[in-house]
Amino acid sequence: xxxxxxxxxxxxxxxxxxxxxxxxxxxxxxxxxxxxxxxxxxxxxxxxxxxxxxxxxxxxxxxxxxxxxxxxxxxxxxxxxxxxxxxxxxxxxxxxxxxxxxxxxxxxxxxxxxxxxxxxxxxxxxxxxxxxxxxxxxxxxxxxxxxxxxxxxxxxxxxxxxxxxxxxxxxxxxxxxxxxxxxxxxxxxxxxxxxxxxxxxxxxxxxxxxxxxxxxxxxxxxxxxxxxxxxxxxxxxxxxxxxxxxxxxxxxxxxxxxxxxxxxxxxxxx
Numbered sequence: 001x002x003x004x005x006x007x008x009x010x011x012x013x014x015x016x017x018x019x020x021x022x023x024x025x026x027x028x029x030x031x032x033x034x035x036x037x038x039x040x041x042x043x044x045x046x047x048x049x050x051x052x053x054x055x056x057x058x059x060x061x062x063x064x065x066x067x068x069x070x071x072x073x074x075x076x077x078x079x080x081x082x083x084x085x086x087x088x089x090x091x092x093x094x095x096x097x098x099x100x101x102x103x104x105x106x107x108x109x110x111x112x113x114x115x116x117x118x119x120x121x122x123x124x125x126x127x128x129x130x131x132x133x134x135x136x137x138x139x140x141x142x143x144x145x146x147x148x149x150x151x152x153x154x155x156x157x158x159x160x161x162x163x164x165x166x167x168x169x170x171x172x173x174x175x176x177x178x179x180x181x182x183x184x185x186x187x188x189x190x191x192x193x194x195x196x197x198x199x200x201x202x203x204x205x206x207x208x209x210x211x212x213x214x215x216x217x218x219x220x221x222x223x224x225x226x227x228x229x230x231x232x233x234x235x236x237x238x239x240x241x242x243x244x245x246x247x248x249x250x251x252x253x254x255x256x257x258x259x260x261x262x263x264x265x266x267x268x269x270x
Contacts (some may be wrong), residue, residue, distance in 0.1 A: 010227040026078045027071075029088045039085060047134040049125050050074040051118075051141040051150065053093040056107035058198035058232035060218040061206055063109045067091050068210035070142040073174070073248055077255050084138075087125060092120050094145035099203075103145075107231050119149035126157055132167050136263065137164040140171045140255060147172050163212055167266045180247045195221075195234015201247055203236040206246030 025031060030049075031039070052067035062068075067089045078084040096103025104110040113121070122139060129137050137157075139150040147170075154170040161167070180201060184194050194200050199221070206213050217265035219236040223229055 014268045026075060026084065027086045027088070031085075036085065036132075043083045044085050046081065046136040046141060047129050047139065048074050048078060048084060048086045048138040049090075049122065049129070050086065051090040051093055051139075051146045053095060053143040053146070054091050054109070055095050055104040055112040055143070056110050056198075057202060057206075058219075058221065058230050059224065060215040060220070060236060061202060063199055064091065064214040065206045065213060066093075066142040068213055069205050069248070070140075072209035073142075073251050073255070074140065076114060076248075076252050080252070080256055081259065084205065085134075087129070090118075090121060090125075092118070092121075093141070093143055094149065102229075107229075115141055115145070115149045118146070119153050122126065122150055123153045123157065126153065126168055130161070130164075135165050135167070137166065137168045138171060138259060139168060140174050142175060147175060167263070169259055169262045169266075171255045171258045171262075173240070173258045174251050177247070177251055177254060178253070179250045181251070183246060184243070189238060193235040193238055195232065197234070199234020199236050200234030200238045200243065201234075203239035204241070204244030204249050205251075206244070207241045208248055209241060211241065214239075223242065 028036060050070045052064070052070040054063050055066065056063065057065045070087070070089050071086075074086045074089070078086050092111050092113050094115045096105035096111050098105060098112060103112075105112050126137050139154055141147060141150055151170045151172065154168040157168045181194060184200060185191070190198060203214060203219065221230045221232040221236065221241070223236065
């Protein structure tokens with residue numbers, strides 16, 4: 001597929017991912033407890049527990065990149081699923097060791113939690129939702145380090161709650177999103193350009209979800225003036241809002257499809 005044709009495909013997808021601000025909020029943090037109770041009485045018994053992160057994204061992406069992207073896509077997923085509310089995005093997740101620093105902790109501003117502590121936060125968020133009467137609890141994360149702890153929590157709680165109507169679903173396809181890489185390559189981008197962090201994918205997604213969070217004139221993976229590493233891998237100069245909207249749409253579609261499959265399997269197993 002040529003880039004010209006690819007651009008047309010992206011444009012066709014622009015309307016697919018749009019903010020849900022035009023309707024009553026689906027986010028718990030925007031509602032009173034009475035409003036949440038009333039929503040549940042009207043059938044809103046599915047809740048998402050989204051996790052993001054506070055990590056370096058090179059000199060051009062704000063530290064809250066994952067949180068902005070996760071809140072944007074979580075709202076869209078909830079809107080499309082229907083009868084679904086969204087808990088606040090968790091901003092503190094596993095990002096590496098503190099001393100000596102590893103992973104993203106080697107660059108200023110990143111906040112980390114050990115995986116076992118992050119898992120406990122996720123676990124008790126889920127337990128809180130069960131206590132309030134939610135029946136389907138979705139765990140979803142916009143960062144790679146979040147996935148294994150969330151998977152473990154989902155498995156443990158499902159085992160514990162096997163005799164109840166409550167089920168926990170970990171939607172890992174949302175984050176892995178191999179379709180996005182395949183699509184980027186079909187547009188002519190190389191693996192080196194795509195990279196693995198703070199490059200085309202990350203930069204484009206944040207541009208689409210929260211353009212103010214991208215320092216357009218700072219997009220570079222070259223070392224900084226003082227010689228320290230920039231913190232990215234790949235070419236962020238290739239990023240665009242249009243590419244980001246395509247990536248967000250693929251994430252949303254992957255999450256919805258996986259949830260529907262897992263929910264159907266859970267019902268069949270009863």
